[in-house]
Amino acid sequence: MEPLYKQVYQSIKRNIMNGKYAAGERVPSEKELSNSFQVSRITSKKAIELLVTEGLVFRQRGKGTFVSDMKDSQESSETLEKSKNNFLVGLVITDFDDSYVSKVISSIEEAAGERCFVIFKRTLGxxxxxxxxxxxxxxxxxxxxILYPxxxxxxxxxxxxxxxxxxPLVLIDRTFKGVGAAFVSTDNIKAAKKGMKHLFxxxxxxxGVLAPSIIETTTIVDRFSGILQAYEEQNKIVNRQLWCTDLKKSLPIAFSQNITPEHDIDIIKNHLKKHPEMTALFAIEHNIAVLAKRAADQLGLRVPEDLSILCFDAHDNNLSGWEFTxxxxxxxxxxxxxxNRLVEMMNGNLEIKKEFLDAQLVEGNSTCSMNRIPVKQTSKSF
Structure with missing residues (x-):
């Protein structure tokens, strides 16, 4: 059985070929086709796109989709060529505040160039x-x-x-288990392993490891996998009692539930008090590292002399000159x-590609060698 979008496409094509829809006449909209055939808007849209690709119809933004006049094709061809080469792309992101996300958005805009127009929608997580x-x-x-989930x-x-x-859909930063979608992401397993080996x-x-309370996203899962692999490769024993996964400030529920930074800072402080033997923290996210630094400051712990902190990402607008490793x-x-992958897909190449990028370890001011720390400073009491 043919896919639904091809059934819709074949039906419209037959009506064009038998003259039901004459040249220059508007064909049903995606919404009308969706209602008529009892299919999703995505399915009807894909059917229309296939007709556009074949040159049977052309689009006029804001007006609709019309049957091409093959005998008098100059205007239709121009419109068709425009529809092929100038795509309208949706970009769904969590927020603009994150320096990491802002850089991704900037590079997407640059890559779009004159090929695409981009519409942004923000989800706040x-x-x-x-x-x-x-x-x-x-x-x-x-x-x-393009979706930042x-x-x-x-x-x-x-x-x-x-x-x-x-x-045509491309996920960035994270994907989902069992989902056959194209995505581009950091190799989080390799990156986390690199971070742990640096601390070793x-x-x-x-x-200690600090992470949000929802740890089932692929990004977080992969980072934990990298941490565990680093222990295994170094023949070291993992002490999960040093892991704190109760943090909520970076989660979507933080705003709706009025979770403040102090909430997580208190959790981190209690974790540090409970495990005074810890000499380093690996924060799964940058914002968590910021809260960990504040927690350490409030406890009178110096970073990195008393406590080293390593994390993912860093803010570029740091005017103090101090930055996290x-x-x-x-x-x-x-x-x-x-x-680039989305443009390929919009041009008909629907191959599911999964691309992983390496992360670079940047040594900042928040970590130091245990050999640099006087013995009296490694013994903490609260």
Missing amino acids: SVEKEAEAIRQLIGYGVDGL AQAEHYGTEILKMIIAEY NLGHEHI HLRQNEREMGRLAM
Whole structure:
């Protein structure tokens, strides 16, 4: 049995060929086709796109889709050529505040160039807002989507609909288990392993790990996998009692539940008090490292003399000159690859490609060798 979008496409094509839809006449809209054939907007959109690709119809933004006049094709060809070469792309992100996300957005815009127009939708990390943003963009008529998924354990139905309909979609930063979608991401396993080995090389043995309470996203899972692999490769024993995974400030629920930075700072302080043997912390996210530094300051612990902190990412607008030792992701390459891959998909190459990028270890001011720390400073009491 043919896919639904091909059934819709064949029906419209027959009506064009038998003269039901004459040259210059408007064909049913994506919404009308969706209602008529009882299919999703994604399916009807894909059917229209196939007709456009064959030159049977052309689009006029804001007016609709019309049957091409093959005998008098100059205007139709120009419109068709424009529809092929100038795509409208939807970009769904969590927020602009994150330096990492801002760099990804900037590189996507640069890669779009004159090939694409980009529409931004912000979800603030909400799965519900993400689903609504996807529906709005598809309803508006975007040719493809780049999605920075909200931090959740499972993908939503809107994402599943796009995948089933073979809609041009590229995920960035994180993906979902069992989902056959194109994505571009940092190799988080390799990166986390690199971070842990750096702490081991500095002589740290008792290393705490700080992470958000939702740890089932592929990004977080892969970072934990990298940490565990580093222990295994160094023949070291993992002490999970030093792991703190109760942090909530970086999660979507933080805003709706009025979770303040102080909430997580107190959790980190209690964790440090409970395990005074820790000499280093690996923060899974940069914002968590910031809270860890504040917690250490409030306890009178000096970073890095009393406590080393390593994390993913760092802010570029740091005017103090002090920065965390961190794993720098290649955001610009990530955005460029995502846009280029989406253009390929919008041009008909729907191959599912999964691309991983290396992260670079940047030594900052937040870590130091255990050999540099006087013995009296490693003995903490609160």
